[in-house]
Amino acid sequence: MAKMPMGNPTYLRGQIRERKRIGSLYHRLRISLPQPIGPVLPGQFAMLKIEGGGSIILPRPFSIHNFEEGERVPWLDFLFKVVGKGTGLLAEISVGSPIMVLAPLGKGFPAPPRGYKPLFIAGGMGIAPLFPLIMRMKSSSSPLCLLYGAKSQGDLICLSELLDLKEITIKIATEDGTAGTKGMVTELLKGDDDDGGDQIVIYACGPEPMLRAVSKFAAEHKKPCWISLERRMACGVGACLGCVVETKRGYKRVCREGPIFEAREILW
Amino acid sequence: MRPERYYGEMMPSLKVKLGELELQNPVMPAAGTFGYGEEYSSLIELNRLGAIVTKGVSLAPQEGNPPPRIWETWGGMLNSIGLHNVGLEIFAKEKLPFLRRSKTPIIVNFFGHTIDEYAESARRLSDLEGVAALEANLSCPNIKEGGIHFGGKPQTVAKTTKMIRRSTKLPIIIKLSSNVSDIKEVAIAAEGEGADAISLINSIPAMAIDLETRKPVLGGITGGLSGPAIKPIALKAVWEVASKAKVPLIGVGGIMDYRDALEFLIVGATAVQVGTANFINPKALLEIIEGIEAFLKRKGIEDITEMIGSLEL
Ligand SMILES: Cc1cc2nc3c(=O)[nH]c(=O)nc-3n(C[C@H](O)[C@H](O)[C@H](O)COP(=O)(O)OP(=O)(O)OC[C@H]3O[C@@H](n4cnc5c(N)ncnc54)[C@H](O)[C@@H]3O)c2cc1C
Ligand SMILES: Cc1cc2nc3c(=O)[nH]c(=O)nc-3n(C[C@H](O)[C@H](O)[C@H](O)COP(=O)(O)O)c2cc1C
Ligand code: FES
Numbered sequence: 001m002a003k004m005p006m007g008n009p010t011y012l013r014g015q016i017r018e019r020k021r022i023g024s025l026y027h028r029l030r031i032s033l034p035q036p037i038g039p040v041l042p043g044q045f046a047m048l049k050i051e052g053g054g055s056i057i058l059p060r061p062f063s064i065h066n067f068e069e070g071e072r073v074p075w076l077d078f079l080f081k082v083v084g085k086g087t088g089l090l091a092e093i094s095v096g097s098p099i100m101v102l103a104p105l106g107k108g109f110p111a112p113p114r115g116y117k118p119l120f121i122a123g124g125m126g127i128a129p130l131f132p133l134i135m136r137m138k139s140s141s142s143p144l145c146l147l148y149g150a151k152s153q154g155d156l157i158c159l160s161e162l163l164d165l166k167e168i169t170i171k172i173a174t175e176d177g178t179a180g181t182k183g184m185v186t187e188l189l190k191g192d193d194d195d196g197g198d199q200i201v202i203y204a205c206g207p208e209p210m211l212r213a214v215s216k217f218a219a220e221h222k223k224p225c226w227i228s229l230e231r232r233m234a235c236g237v238g239a240c241l242g243c244v245v246e247t248k249r250g251y252k253r254v255c256r257e258g259p260i261f262e263a264r265e266i267l268w
Numbered sequence: 269m270r271p272e273r274y275y276g277e278m279m280p281s282l283k284v285k286l287g288e289l290e291l292q293n294p295v296m297p298a299a300g301t302f303g304y305g306e307e308y309s310s311l312i313e314l315n316r317l318g319a320i321v322t323k324g325v326s327l328a329p330q331e332g333n334p335p336p337r338i339w340e341t342w343g344g345m346l347n348s349i350g351l352h353n354v355g356l357e358i359f360a361k362e363k364l365p366f367l368r369r370s371k372t373p374i375i376v377n378f379f380g381h382t383i384d385e386y387a388e389s390a391r392r393l394s395d396l397e398g399v400a401a402l403e404a405n406l407s408c409p410n411i412k413e414g415g416i417h418f419g420g421k422p423q424t425v426a427k428t429t430k431m432i433r434r435s436t437k438l439p440i441i442i443k444l445s446s447n448v449s450d451i452k453e454v455a456i457a458a459e460g461e462g463a464d465a466i467s468l469i470n471s472i473p474a475m476a477i478d479l480e481t482r483k484p485v486l487g488g489i490t491g492g493l494s495g496p497a498i499k500p501i502a503l504k505a506v507w508e509v510a511s512k513a514k515v516p517l518i519g520v521g522g523i524m525d526y527r528d529a530l531e532f533l534i535v536g537a538t539a540v541q542v543g544t545a546n547f548i549n550p551k552a553l554l555e556i557i558e559g560i561e562a563f564l565k566r567k568g569i570e571d572i573t574e575m576i577g578s579l580e581l
Contacts, residue, residue: 008310011550049548054343057495057548102311102550234338234345234547237311239303241323241352242338251331251352256307 009237010037014101016093017075023154026125027091028065029078031101036072040064041108042133043228043260046076047236049100050086050093060086061233061255063129063205064104069136076103079128079157105236106259109133109203109226112142116201116224120146121214123185123206124155129228129259130205131158134168144168149185149210153178186213202226202263215263225263229254280564281571282557284318284538286516287439287464289373289401291318291539294572295529295557298520298543299324299377299403299443300349304363305370311550314370316557318539322363324377324405327389329355333488339476344495344522345544346474348488351379351408356389360396373400375441379408383428386418391435403441404432407470407492419445419470422457433462441518443467446505455509467518467541468505472498495544496522503535510536510577524552526559533575 014031021027031048047059066077082091093099109129112118118137120130127148137144144167150156152174162170171188172180181188185206204214205228218225231243231254238256245254246267252258282293296319302308305320314320332352339346354363359376367374376393380386386404393399406419406428418428425442432440442458444451446469455466471492476485484490502521510517519532520541529540545552564572 011311054496056340057343057544058338058340058345059548100549232336232338234347234544235301235303235307235550236547237303237307237550239307239323240301240338240347240547241332241349242347244332244335244337244352246334251335 009102009105011100011102012037014076014099016095016097016099019093019095021091022157025082026157027080027082029080029090029093030075031078031099032075033073033101036074037103038071038073040067040073040076040104042136043109043129044104044106045129045236045259046078046101046103046105047233048078048090050089052085052089056086056089058234059100059102059236060090061105061230061236063228065128065131066135067132076101079125079131081125102236106255107257109228109260112201113224116199117142118144119200119202120144121185121189121202121204121206121210122146122148123210124150125157126204126206126210126228127158128205130203133203134162134165138165138167146170147173147185147188149173149188149206150175152176184210184213186210186217189214189217204228204263211263212268215266215268218263226260227263227266228259229261229266230259278565278568278570280561280569282561282564284516284573286401286441286518286539289319289439289464291373293318293557293560294533294539295553295560296321296375296539296541297546297553298541299405301543301546304359304367306363306366308546308550312554314372317372317553318557319373319375319400320367320370321375321403321541322359322367322377323353324351324379325353325356325359325389325393326351326379326381327356327385327392329353329358333486335487336485337487337491339485339491341474341476341493342497344493344497345547346476346486346491346493347471348486348491350488356392364396364398368398374398375401375403377403377405377443379405381408381411383418383431386428387431387435390432390440394436394438399438401439401441401464402432402436403443403467404428405443405470407443407445407447417445417447419454420448422453425454426457426461429458429461429463439464441465441467443470443520445470445472446501447473451505452508452512455513459513459515463515465516465518465538466509466513467520468509469498469502469521472501494521496524498522499528503531506532506537507535507579523556524548526556526563529556529560530563530575533572534577534579536577536579538576
């Protein structure tokens with residue numbers, strides 16, 4: 001199995017540097033850190049402590065969406081969708097506010113095996129951890145391809161930044177047909193299948209039904225496939241055993257053995 | 269002002285004793301919230317803790333409950349981890365060597381499904397190098413008694429404690445649940461059979477429902493409530509038991525900061541365990557130790573044992 005990279009987490013009082021609303025439900029946050037952490041790997045996440053009095057006590061996990069590559073990382077970007085209390089409060093947070101950050105956590109995406117071409121598959125918010133991976137790989141020689149699906153055009157976050165990259169081909173699917181092909185992102189896979197005999201490795205993140213479909217495709221076509229999973233979390237560091245997923249080798253902690261897993265390991 | 273300068277230079281003693289076991293300070297993690305120590309080791313200096321309490325181990329590895337296993341509630345959280353653990357053998361081989369590297373006493377939390385299993389675990393854990401004390405979690409369902417937890421009845425507590433006592437020379441801590449009709453009786457039963465200390469309380473049986481699906485939110489259907497929401501219940505349990513028991517007590521439940529910790533000492537606890545707070549603030553244990561020290565300095569209290577049972581009625 002490919003080596004799964006990870007590093008030691010740090011707990012710091014960060015500060016909100018920027019908060020940008022993207023459409024009606026999405027936000028981007030930049031958190032500056034009092035001292036640099038690092039290195040950070042694409043696919044790793046952070047626990048953010050959102051102040052919500054008694055109604056929110058546990059920190060929330062978010063993928064690290066963007067960061068400056070290097071040994072010392074002075075700020076972290078997050079991309080999030082408002083789905084409940086915590087993300088609702090985070091969407092209102094003012095620039096300059098302090099926020100406790102525990103990062104980097106979990107394992108990052110492993111590099112593609114030699115000679116393999118990466119295929120990225122994102123569903124909605126799933127673009128968050130894939131974005132820094134794309135940024136890292138865009139300088140490699142092999143051509144990149146992203147299949148990007150969402151409910152509607154407005155849910156294709158980061159699309160303009162991605163379209164600016166000349167190194168990547170993007171195919172889009174929306175459920176309502178407002179952009180790209182109408183339908184599910186997994187349907188784009190069928191077209192990709194007869195792309196010549198290239199060796200591909202899949203990197204996917206998105207809603208669980210999508211990941212299940214991608215895993216099935218990868219298994220049927222014998223493609224290596226890495227997915228990023230989400231679970232409710234308490235500690236984020238592997239101590240509470242609260243975030244487990246059932247795998248072929250028993251329950252594994254998403255925060256520690258994941259969030260990046262090899263798709264064929266998961267019992268769906 | 270002279271007294272203040274004097275207080276500023278004073279180094280209060282934070283040392284406490286749980287039977288034979290001496291601790292440099294009374295603050296330790298609660299079982300199951302600190303993994304096997306290693307998980308938090310890059311975030312917290314393990315050497316500064318009063319003790320390290322491990323995740324509960326059993327003779328055989330246990331898979332635990334199906335997910336979802338955690339749920340947030342107002343001021344607390346539910347967990348239905350279901351005592352998922354690596355089992356005694358892997359604990360000894362893979363987890364204990366790391367813990368031994370720190371000079372902090374290691375307290376191994378353990379449980380069984382029968383009294384014999386408790387005794388057997390105690391015996392085998394005592395053979396391991398580097399274990400300072402054992403903490404028996406009696407909140408586990410007793411399969412021979414229709415799943416009522418071992419801590420439920422004074423007779424069962426007495427019997428279980430007695431068998432553990434016979435199986436080990438290490439100090440034993442009996443950890444009780446507040447889910448009983450009279451916690452004093454249960455605690456006295458443990459004390460009578462040789463418990464060196466008593467921890468109270470475990471998380472409180474509870475549940476949560478998803479209105480949309482009408483399903484329980486936890487894979488285990490019910491779970492245990494922990495966090496700030498349970499602190500008043502835990503405080504009362506410690507206070508009640510302190511009025512009857514002579515052995516030292518360890519207060520557990522909803523401790524978030526040094527104030528909470530000291531309140532437990534005031535009602536009669538000798539030491540405290542901090543659980544859910546670790547998830548909220550991974551430096552909570554250290555901040556509590558530092559906060560206690562600063563408080564004692566501020567008040568000119570030279571020895572923390574002056575706080576124990578100092579409740580003014
Ligand atoms: C490793 C990891 C990376 C993540 N990265 C991102 C990201 O980059 N951007 C983003 O928007 N979200 C991300 N999530 C999901 C995010 O953590 C949840 O959306 C968030 O915790 C919800 O908090 P809330 O208080 O708003 O929701 P709550 O009020 O607690 O719940 C509202 C809804 O959110 C769901 N939910 C709650 N917690 C989680 C969770 N931990 N994982 C998945 N669903 C959850 C609940 O099932 C519920 O339907 C990630 C989760 C994990 C585990
Ligand atoms: C995730 C989790 C796992 C736990 N596992 C154990 C365990 O293995 N053994 C045990 O005796 N108590 C266990 N407990 C109970 C805690 O040790 C503690 O008694 C309880 O959480 C109350 O303290 P708190 O409010 O500070 O968390 C667990 C609690 C949580 C939240
Ligand atoms: S969140 Fe605690 S083990 Fe993963």
